[in-house]
Amino acid sequence: xxxxxxxxxxxxxxxxxxxxxxxxxxxxxxxxxxxxxxxxxxxxxxxxxxxxxxxxxxxxxxxxxxxxxxxxxxxxxxxxxxxxxxxxxxxxxxxxxxxxxxxxxxxxxxxxxxxxxxxxxxxxxxxxxxxxxxxxxxxxxxxxxxxxxxxxxxxxxxxxxxxxxxxxxxxxxxxxxxxxxxxxxxxxxxxxxxxxxxxxxxxxxxxxxxxxxxxxxxxxxxxxxxxxxxxxxxxxxxxxxxxxxxxxxxxxxxxxxxxxxxxxxxxxxxxxxxxxxxxxxxx
Amino acid sequence: xxxxxxxxxxxxxxxxxxxxxxxxxxxxxxxxxxxxxxxxxxxxxxxxxxxxxxxxxxxxxxxxxxxxxxxxxxxxxxxxxxxxxxxxxxxxxxxxxxxxxxxxxxxxxxxxxxxxxxxxxxxxxxxxxxxxxxxxxxxxxxxxxxxxxxxxxxxxxxxxxxxxxxxxxxxxxxxxxxxxxxxxxxxxxxxxxxxxxxxxxxxxxxxxxxxxxxxxxxxxxxxxxxxxxxxxxxxxxxxxxxxxxxxxxxxxxxxxxxxxxxxxxxxxxxxxxxxxxxxxxxxxxxxxxxxxxxxxxxxxxxxxxxxxxxxxxxxxxxxxxxxxxxxxxxxxxxxxxxxxxxxxxxx
Amino acid sequence: xxxxxxxxxxxxxxxxxxxxxxxxxxxxxxxxxxxxxxxxxxxxxxxxxxxxxxxxxxxxxxxxxxxxxxxxxxxxxxxxxxxxxxxxxxxxxxxxxxxxxxxxxxxxxxxxxxxxxxxxxxxxxxxxxxxxxxxxxxxxxxxxxxxxxxxxxxxxxxxxxxxxxxxxxxxxxxxxxxxxxxxxxxxxxxxxxxxxxxxxxxxxxxxxxxxxxxxxxxxxxxxxxxxxxxxxxxxxxxxxxxxxxxxxxxxxxxxxxxxxxxxxxxxxxxxxxxxxxxxxxxxxxxxxxxxxxxxxxxxxxxxxxxxxxxxxxx
Numbered sequence: 001x002x003x004x005x006x007x008x009x010x011x012x013x014x015x016x017x018x019x020x021x022x023x024x025x026x027x028x029x030x031x032x033x034x035x036x037x038x039x040x041x042x043x044x045x046x047x048x049x050x051x052x053x054x055x056x057x058x059x060x061x062x063x064x065x066x067x068x069x070x071x072x073x074x075x076x077x078x079x080x081x082x083x084x085x086x087x088x089x090x091x092x093x094x095x096x097x098x099x100x101x102x103x104x105x106x107x108x109x110x111x112x113x114x115x116x117x118x119x120x121x122x123x124x125x126x127x128x129x130x131x132x133x134x135x136x137x138x139x140x141x142x143x144x145x146x147x148x149x150x151x152x153x154x155x156x157x158x159x160x161x162x163x164x165x166x167x168x169x170x171x172x173x174x175x176x177x178x179x180x181x182x183x184x185x186x187x188x189x190x191x192x193x194x195x196x197x198x199x200x201x202x203x204x205x206x207x208x209x210x211x212x213x214x215x216x217x218x219x220x221x222x223x224x225x226x227x228x229x230x231x232x233x234x235x236x237x238x239x240x241x242x243x244x245x246x247x248x249x250x251x252x253x254x255x256x257x258x259x260x261x262x263x264x265x266x267x268x269x270x271x272x273x274x275x276x277x278x279x280x281x282x283x
Numbered sequence: 284x285x286x287x288x289x290x291x292x293x294x295x296x297x298x299x300x301x302x303x304x305x306x307x308x309x310x311x312x313x314x315x316x317x318x319x320x321x322x323x324x325x326x327x328x329x330x331x332x333x334x335x336x337x338x339x340x341x342x343x344x345x346x347x348x349x350x351x352x353x354x355x356x357x358x359x360x361x362x363x364x365x366x367x368x369x370x371x372x373x374x375x376x377x378x379x380x381x382x383x384x385x386x387x388x389x390x391x392x393x394x395x396x397x398x399x400x401x402x403x404x405x406x407x408x409x410x411x412x413x414x415x416x417x418x419x420x421x422x423x424x425x426x427x428x429x430x431x432x433x434x435x436x437x438x439x440x441x442x443x444x445x446x447x448x449x450x451x452x453x454x455x456x457x458x459x460x461x462x463x464x465x466x467x468x469x470x471x472x473x474x475x476x477x478x479x480x481x482x483x484x485x486x487x488x489x490x491x492x493x494x495x496x497x498x499x500x501x502x503x504x505x506x507x508x509x510x511x512x513x514x515x516x517x518x519x520x521x522x523x524x525x526x527x528x529x530x531x532x533x534x535x536x537x538x539x540x541x542x543x544x545x546x547x548x549x550x551x552x553x554x555x556x557x558x559x560x561x562x563x564x565x566x567x568x569x570x571x572x573x574x575x576x577x578x579x580x581x582x583x584x585x586x587x588x589x590x591x592x593x594x595x596x597x598x599x600x601x602x603x604x605x606x607x608x609x610x611x612x613x614x615x616x617x618x619x620x621x622x623x624x625x626x627x628x629x630x
Numbered sequence: 631x632x633x634x635x636x637x638x639x640x641x642x643x644x645x646x647x648x649x650x651x652x653x654x655x656x657x658x659x660x661x662x663x664x665x666x667x668x669x670x671x672x673x674x675x676x677x678x679x680x681x682x683x684x685x686x687x688x689x690x691x692x693x694x695x696x697x698x699x700x701x702x703x704x705x706x707x708x709x710x711x712x713x714x715x716x717x718x719x720x721x722x723x724x725x726x727x728x729x730x731x732x733x734x735x736x737x738x739x740x741x742x743x744x745x746x747x748x749x750x751x752x753x754x755x756x757x758x759x760x761x762x763x764x765x766x767x768x769x770x771x772x773x774x775x776x777x778x779x780x781x782x783x784x785x786x787x788x789x790x791x792x793x794x795x796x797x798x799x800x801x802x803x804x805x806x807x808x809x810x811x812x813x814x815x816x817x818x819x820x821x822x823x824x825x826x827x828x829x830x831x832x833x834x835x836x837x838x839x840x841x842x843x844x845x846x847x848x849x850x851x852x853x854x855x856x857x858x859x860x861x862x863x864x865x866x867x868x869x870x871x872x873x874x875x876x877x878x879x880x881x882x883x884x885x886x887x888x889x890x891x892x893x894x895x896x897x898x899x900x901x902x903x904x905x906x907x908x909x910x911x912x913x914x915x916x917x918x919x920x921x922x923x924x925x926x927x928x929x930x931x932x933x934x935x936x937x938x939x940x941x942x943x944x
Contacts, residue, residue, distance in 0.1 A: 028756035037774065051789075094666050098666070101661070130685065151674060158671065252771065
């Protein structure tokens, strides 16, 4: 390599790194901001002469204490997990067979049906929550987390069915046919071959559904009024924001704790998510 | 062991007739090859025998029993796919054990059977690996071991060698045949490769447009082609076909030799102008045209290296075909007709 | 076999539909597997959807029980309203603006992440954070960053002497800044998903195609626009489809940051429907506003599915 080529290579390498770094800062800055605010004293926060990027006064755990002792944050976390697990379960029960049937067992009508299911995902919650709140009241589920368990699959199922359909379609038919010749029924081949191979897809659906549940705001805000039944995404912004006086430290702590751990879990699945598209074992 | 039979079987996909009335019947322990170019319906036929496609009409019989309504798993068949279809999430051991698990066989019995099957193909040392860690040849052996392990009544093989490189293919062909002879299971083998078909098959069924054009031993289909399609499909280069007065006259390139090669024959000489020569080592291929009284038509001659007569492109030579090597076909329908004097056709 | 019996018991194949039978009957198995999902969707999406249409033709309010039929009155009233037309315009600015940015940036980022480098997993984790964090919580983080008094951005701009020491940009209080802010936050939030989808598309392009282009001496840009981009199109369409759906239907960012303000300059259809239908209690008119959203989304979705399918075929 000549010196010029080497310089070019070096410059490209730097530019590449700069791009990655810039995006990382853009994406992660609000979370850095959450964590630094969490541990800052209020007096430090409101002094506009202080450099806001660093601790000008010793850090404090006061905001965390307020969050866990004076608010129902812990209960909200538990509520969210409760709804999340149930919704993920319902989503898998409904979407896995449906996705497989659409990918394999139906001809043209299946294609249209698949698009139809996907389009239901486009019906916005802002359109459905008015009639749904009447339905929820009719079923006696108002102010109960069960109302969310009932309604949340309405956005996780269409999305997951669509995603799983894609995953199942990517699996070579030969594998199922081989299993059917090897002594299994279509259903057996699905359970023994298709499911284990598409574990990456199924986990992706689990993670996607769970994050969608954590994100949901409008339904939870509308269906549930007792503070004890809030989920994190509603509890933090509605209960911790008192008029114009914001408990910024506790707010940021609440946001950070509910965001970052799941992001780390999620990161492990992104590899499988990306690799899951191509199963390299055939040929 | 069992026989496979199809009775007037048909399959259409929409308006496309993939298989159009095939009657086929294997013998016990036979190695039957379905040969044809892609899209001729051979794979669809195999898949119907396997139960992976439902015939539009007609019947499939395995061991004398109509199996149309049986799912694949009930048919006592094993199949090797072109892609091998190894289960990517299982080790080689588990791949081979998979059909046995379906039969709810005991763990120890499974272990013994898997080791036996692996031993047949020399893959005992690969049992703990995953398919993606195997070479093409190894994958093919695993696929065969998985097919053999539960001792099926019939083997179905869908171009199992097409993903191997040429050198490996030759040795795999040899192993496959030896193995089939040893276990003696009825085998149906799909391929588009005529060398594979000729080398492996007890009989070959040549297919075109969803129909079987001819079925017979390699010798029969090569030497006595039933029609012009089979004549032109088999052999490389294919049979030369000349248009005569009331029939087509065919002869193989290797039977079209210089007059000097047959000093004793009384056959009429055929004037042949060579335009191009390919030297292939064992053979020489001569491309050229016939001259009067024959129609001016392109033909190919194949001279074995034992015929050392010097040939120059651009020159005219006297060639002959022995009477017994001539084949006659109907001009319109293409099927074989009775032999007749050559001279009368080109008077 | 005894021939004594006149009528030998003929074994008739059982026609009963048992489970063992069913699992081999693909024409039954397919519909059966799909039925629960369809049933659920019909009950929890289809039924309320038609209920919403019904409401939009009625004079229902949050408190009342009356359901008088008023025809197209709500739709006409909504369309005659200036607020609505502003919101319609804002929706397009918001959705198109954020989607263009997301597509361009996600492409850049995906290309950068395709390459292997040290610490890649860590940077990818950082980049994924906004997508995984509950959006209402992430947006609160931004609310604090964009705070009118304590904005860290203002502090930085002052420290860098870009703006005067006393100057303050009220990020969420000035029309254009507010629109810029919500678009930025939305881009921040959607960028990870689009990047992951496009990255998957990039990784699925066969290696030899890139090698061939390299051998042919294509420059980076030519390579990108003539090889990578066409192959990426179907996947990019999926990313865009999701993005547009989110941009048109989600109102959380706007609700938390500006509540549609200042002076409705960031009000979009989704948030207007919320404020009219829930906060304002005019269920019928809220439903009508939401319904204006639906044909738009339908058109967008059909267009993208068409493009995606066409490029899959060729």
